[in-house]
Structure formats: C-alpha cells, structure tokens
Amino acid sequence: MKKIYLGVAGVFVSLLIFGTMLYESAERAECYDLFLSQYESYVYTSPGDKFNVTIYWCSSHNVTSRSRIVVKIPQLKVWVVYNGTLLQTGPGWYKELQVPLHVLFNHNVTLTNLSATVKILDDTKREYSLVLGNWSFEVSDHMNPLNITEYTEKVFSFNEGYSFISYKVGILNPLNTTVYVMNITYSGISGISTVAIACYNATSIFDTPELYNVKNIPKDSLLPQEGCAIPPEEERFIVMYMNITPSVKMLLIKPKIVYRIADKDKNETMAGGIMEFVRIHERCNSEGS
Known part of the structure; x- marks a missing residue:
C-alpha cells in the first residue's frame, strides 16, 4: 500500500x-502583442519626399497615458515615440502607429524584408522585432504641375480570398491647356494586377461608382487610348481597378501617374497619393484597444 x-x-x-x-x-x-506590418510596396517618389506608413497594433496590455511606444527602422533612419492615448483606433480595434518615412536617397532602392523594432513601455517593458515587408522605391526628380485633390487612403478586407479593389485619385488641372492622363502604373509587386482604368467626371471620389466586379465597369468610362482629357481648371477622377491574390496580406502603393500636356509630345510623370490595403483576419479583443 x-x-x-x-x-x-x-x-x-x-x-x-x-x-x-x-x-x-x-x-x-x-502577453504577446499582435502587429500587422508586412507590406508589399511600390512607392513612386522624389528625393526629400515624406509620407506615413501604418503599423497596426493589438496591445496585450491596457494602453494608458503612461504608455510609450518607440518605433525604430534603422535602414530608413526612423526613430519615433508615441503616447499611447493619442493613437487612433482603426478597423478591427487595432491601434494605428503612423510611422513617418523620409526619402533620403536619390536613386531607385529595393528593400527586402525591411526590419523594425517596437518597444512598448508601460507597466511592463516589451520589445518586438517586426518585418515591414518588401519595398520598391522608384525615385525621380519629377515635377507636379497638376494637383492631387483626393485619393483612396485605406482599403480593408476581412476575408482571405481574392479581393477586387479600386484606387481612386482626383486630379485638378491648373494649367491653361488640356492635360491627358495616359496611365497609372506600379511595378515590382507580385500578387496584384490591374484589370482596368476608368475616367469619371464627378464632384468627388465618393461620387464615382463603387464596383465589386470588373464586368460592372461602365464601358464609356474606360480610359481611352488618347488618355483622360482634363480641360483647364477642371477636375477628373481616375480609378484603377485591381485584383489582389490571397498571398498579398498587406499592400502599399504610391503609383506613378503618366500624363501628357496637349501642346507637348512627351509624356510626363507624377506621384499619386498613398493607398494601403490591409487584410484583418481577427478582431483585436485586448484591453489595450
């Protein structure tokens, strides 16, 4: 026994x-925090350009006025500190870390598996190594004689399958002659494809059709071979429709806009506004959000 x-x-x-x-x-x-950060990116830019990229954060702890978040991206010489209570909350209840990027180079650059570190200082001290994905910078000393008035900033998807999305941009022609928008392009990103580009005469991007299938694009709105004509002092809205494969979890594009001024034979280029596409597979349920 x-x-x-x-x-x-x-x-x-x-x-x-x-x-x-x-x-x-x-x-x-x-105790693990969750981050959404791995972008496939194309940025058409110029030396000295500045823009933001968003890291989406689901905190494992309550975010208070004492919370400090430090983000470092050594390759791009980024160091920024956030007060937790000043962060915006986006879809899925994720906190948004708006990270400013400054283009410090004057030539094309490709960065694979761009890395960052995030330190969270509150009642605990936590540090994470993040991958910000793959980045393609096309750098040019282009001039922007046309005005970007509006553009699609963020698109969110809550499914893991194929996505049909649109990038919309409003272009105002301040010149005294007609301008023709010939194309919107990007490169170096696998898993996405442009299926059509359309031109709309509207008052806002919100007045352009919200379509979910390429078959529904009005044929008379498709970009003509001679380009989308924008008369002097008028505005047009260019919409690029894209298919996104399931392999792309996050996308960031600042596309190249190709245009021609009526009295010139040569095409010119300018940068569009930045759009983020983010798949959110699960809602952030932590106290921090």
Missing part, C-alpha cells in the same frame, strides 16, 4: 507541475 500511495503522490505532483507549466505557457502567450 505504501508504494501505491507514493505512486499516487508522484502522479499528483507531476500533474501539478505540468498544470503549472501549462498555466505559465498560456500566461506568456497572452
């Missing part, structure tokens, strides 16, 4: 240790 009691005691102790290990493991897992 003594051996039996010792055996039972041994089993009980083993179960207690195993249970403690499971609890500690679960407790550690609950």
Whole structure:
C-alpha cells in the first residue's frame, strides 16, 4: 500500500507541475502583442519626399497615458515615440502607429524584408522585432504641375480570398491647356494586377461608382487610348481597378501617374497619393484597444 500511495503522490505532483507549466505557457502567450506590418510596396517618389506608413497594433496590455511606444527602422533612419492615448483606433480595434518615412536617397532602392523594432513601455517593458515587408522605391526628380485633390487612403478586407479593389485619385488641372492622363502604373509587386482604368467626371471620389466586379465597369468610362482629357481648371477622377491574390496580406502603393500636356509630345510623370490595403483576419479583443 505504501508504494501505491507514493505512486499516487508522484502522479499528483507531476500533474501539478505540468498544470503549472501549462498555466505559465498560456500566461506568456497572452502577453504577446499582435502587429500587422508586412507590406508589399511600390512607392513612386522624389528625393526629400515624406509620407506615413501604418503599423497596426493589438496591445496585450491596457494602453494608458503612461504608455510609450518607440518605433525604430534603422535602414530608413526612423526613430519615433508615441503616447499611447493619442493613437487612433482603426478597423478591427487595432491601434494605428503612423510611422513617418523620409526619402533620403536619390536613386531607385529595393528593400527586402525591411526590419523594425517596437518597444512598448508601460507597466511592463516589451520589445518586438517586426518585418515591414518588401519595398520598391522608384525615385525621380519629377515635377507636379497638376494637383492631387483626393485619393483612396485605406482599403480593408476581412476575408482571405481574392479581393477586387479600386484606387481612386482626383486630379485638378491648373494649367491653361488640356492635360491627358495616359496611365497609372506600379511595378515590382507580385500578387496584384490591374484589370482596368476608368475616367469619371464627378464632384468627388465618393461620387464615382463603387464596383465589386470588373464586368460592372461602365464601358464609356474606360480610359481611352488618347488618355483622360482634363480641360483647364477642371477636375477628373481616375480609378484603377485591381485584383489582389490571397498571398498579398498587406499592400502599399504610391503609383506613378503618366500624363501628357496637349501642346507637348512627351509624356510626363507624377506621384499619386498613398493607398494601403490591409487584410484583418481577427478582431483585436485586448484591453489595450
């Protein structure tokens, strides 16, 4: 009987240790923050240009006025500090870390698996190494004689399948001659394709059709071979319709807009506004959001 009691005691102790290990493991897992950051990116830009990229953060702890978040991107010489309570909350209840990027180079650059570190300082101290994805910068000393008035900034998807999205941009022609928008382009990104480009005479991007299938694009709005004509002091809205494959979880594009001024034979280029496409697979349920 003594051996039996010792055996039972041994089993009980083993179960207690195993249970403690499971609890500690679960407790550690609950302490992990979740980040959405891995973009496939194309940026048409010029030396000295500045723009923001968003890191989406689901905090494992309550975000208070004492919370400080430090983001560093060594390759792009970025160092920025945030006050947790001043962060905006986006779809899925993720906090948005708006990271300013400054183009410090004057030539084309491709960055694969761009890395960043995030330190979170509150009641605890946590540090994470992030991958910001793959970035293609096409750098040009282009001039922007046309005015970008509006553009699609963010598109969110809550499914993992193929997505049909649109990039919309409003262009105002301040010149005294007609301008023709010939194309909107990007390069270096796999998993996305342009299926059509359309030109609309509207008062806002919100007045352009909201379409979910390429078959529904009005044929008389498709970009003509001679381009979308924008008379002097008038505005047109160019819409690029794209298919996104499931392999692309996040996308950032600042496309190249190709145009021609009526009294010139040569095409010119300018940068559009930045659009982010983000897949959100699960809602952030932490106290921090």
